[in-house]
Structure formats: structure tokens, C-alpha cells
Amino acid sequence: MANTVQAKQADISITSCSYSRVLEIISNKWSGLVLYALADGTLRYGEVRRRIEGISQKMLTQTLRQLERDGLVGRDVTPSVPPIVDYSLTPLGDTLINTMTHLKLWTAEYYPHVEKAREKYDRDNGESGL
Amino acid sequence: MANTVQAKQADISITSCSYSRVLEIISNKWSGLVLYALADGTLRYGEVRRRIEGISQKMLTQTLRQLERDGLVGRDVTPSVPPIVDYSLTPLGDTLINTMTHLKLWTAEYYPHVEKAREKYDRDNGESGL
Numbered sequence: 001m002a003n004t005v006q007a008k009q010a011d012i013s014i015t016s017c018s019y020s021r022v023l024e025i026i027s028n029k030w031s032g033l034v035l036y037a038l039a040d041g042t043l044r045y046g047e048v049r050r051r052i053e054g055i056s057q058k059m060l061t062q063t064l065r066q067l068e069r070d071g072l073v074g075r076d077v078t079p080s081v082p083p084i085v086d087y088s089l090t091p092l093g094d095t096l097i098n099t100m101t102h103l104k105l106w107t108a109e110y111y112p113h114v115e116k117a118r119e120k121y122d123r124d125n126g127e128s129g130l
Numbered sequence: 131m132a133n134t135v136q137a138k139q140a141d142i143s144i145t146s147c148s149y150s151r152v153l154e155i156i157s158n159k160w161s162g163l164v165l166y167a168l169a170d171g172t173l174r175y176g177e178v179r180r181r182i183e184g185i186s187q188k189m190l191t192q193t194l195r196q197l198e199r200d201g202l203v204g205r206d207v208t209p210s211v212p213p214i215v216d217y218s219l220t221p222l223g224d225t226l227i228n229t230m231t232h233l234k235l236w237t238a239e240y241y242p243h244v245e246k247a248r249e250k251y252d253r254d255n256g257e258s259g260l
Binding site: 023025026027029032068069070071072092095096099102103105106109110113114116117118120121122 | 153155156157159162198199200201202222225226229232233236239240243244246247248250251252
């Protein structure tokens with residue numbers, strides 16, 4: 001019994017650490033959107049930018065560099081004049097997008113239920129609810 | 131062709147909105163950990179607190195209330211003296227934990243690859259890399 005409790009506590013600590021780590025990667029909205037944009041295939045810089053509403057050049061450059069550093073996005077330079085720079089998901093990035101697709105489907109299916117629950121909670125608890 | 135491009139752009143906008151929404155819920159580290167803690171079954175307040183290293187009473191109360199408002203966690207009060215308060219995942223919370231489990235498994239399997247990629251990137255790009 002004591003062992004079971006200890007094992008569970010250890011598991012939560014590991015979870016805590018893992019969860020912080022995966023959040024590091026996906027909790028940035030722009031990172032998520034760039035990964036989704038590249039899910040359909042290779043894109044040039046300007047194409048990525050056009051597909052993501054509201055992203056600034058600075059933010060896109062920073063996000064792509066971060067994702068390249070994480071090994072999730074590959075950058076391929078063709079040495080023409082001017083050079084052509086293509087971005088695509090790496091095999092590691094592909095594994096993450098599969099997981100993120102689950103999140104996306106969950107949101108599409110269940111977010112309306114969350115909104116309904118919030119309305120009900122606020123109705124039942126008044127302004128002092130939260 | 132023009133229609134395809136428009137459809138894709140619209141899809142990215144929808145994604146942007148959905149992604150922000152699901153992040154609202156899961157990007158809080160404590161919300162994630164409370165959901166994981168309740169994944170094994172109903173727990174009393176003190177039990178939840180003992181299972182999550184480093185969470186303060188104030189933060190736990192706030193997190194549980196937020197998750198209750200989102201319809202993800204149910205609160206059941208037994209009117210004894212003192213009252214017994216149990217927390218558990220709602221059916222909606224169960225659907226989210228399934229999705230979050232994918233994220234957890236991804237992190238366990240692939241996070242070491244992200245760390246290796248970062249080391250390589252920093253070696254190749256020096257300090258000016260990011």
C-alpha cells in the first residue's frame with residue numbers, strides 16, 4: 001500500500017516535469033500555427049506568413065528558428081540568386097502534429113460544451129462564482 | 131485553385147481560433163496536473179493537494195473552480211459534519227484527458243530527441259543561434 005502511494009506520487013512528479021516540457025513547445029500559439037501550416041507540406045517563408053493571419057515577420061522568423069532548434073522543422077536552402085528557403089516538418093515534427101491533431105479535433109467537438117458549462121456555472125454562481 | 135487557397139486560409143483562421151481556445155484550458159500547468167491527478171478516480175481536496183507537488187492551497191482552489199466552471203471537473207458535497215467534498219472528472223473531462231494522454235506519451239517518447247536537436251543546433255550555430 002505504502003509502495004503504491006509512493007509510486008503514484010513519483011508518477012505525478014514525472015508528469016509535472018513532462019507536462020511543463022511539452023507546454024514549452026506547444027503553448028506558444030504561433031508555434032502551434034506554424035506546425036499546423038507546415039502539416040500540408042513544404043512551404044517558402046512568404047507562404048507560411050500568408051497562411052497565418054496576424055503574424056509579424058519578426059515573430060515568424062523567431063518561431064521558425066525556435067522550431068528548427070527543437071528539431072521539429074527543417075530549413076532547406078537552394079543556393080540560387082536570390083536563395084530559395086523552404087521549410088517543412090521533420091519526421092519528429094510529424095509525430096508531434098499527429099498528437100496536436102487530437103487536440104484540434106477535441107476542440108472542434110467539445111469546446112461548445114465547455115462554453116455551455118461556463119454559462120451554466122456563471123448563472124448558478126452569480127458574479128461571485130470565480 | 132483560387133477556391134482551394136481561400137479554403138485553406140479560412141481553415142488556418144479557424145485553427146487559430148480553436149488553438150487559442152484549447153490553450154486557454156490546457157496551457158495552465160496546474161490545470162493539466164489536476165486533470166491528470168483526477169484521471170485515476172475521485173479524490174478529496176486534501177488528496178488532490180498531496181498528489182501535486184508544489185501547489186499552494188490558493189492555487190489549487192482557484193484551479194479546481196476554473197475546471198468546474200469549464201465543466202471538466204465535478205464537485206460533490208456530502209452534507210456531513212464536517213462536509214465531505216469530492217472532486218472527479220466529468221464525462222467531458224474524461225474526453226480531454228484521453229487527448230492529453232497522447233501529449234504525455236509523445237513527451238515521454240520524443241522529448242529526448244528535442245533535447246538532442248537543441249544541443250546540435252547550438253553546437254552548429256554558436257551562441258548567436260537564437
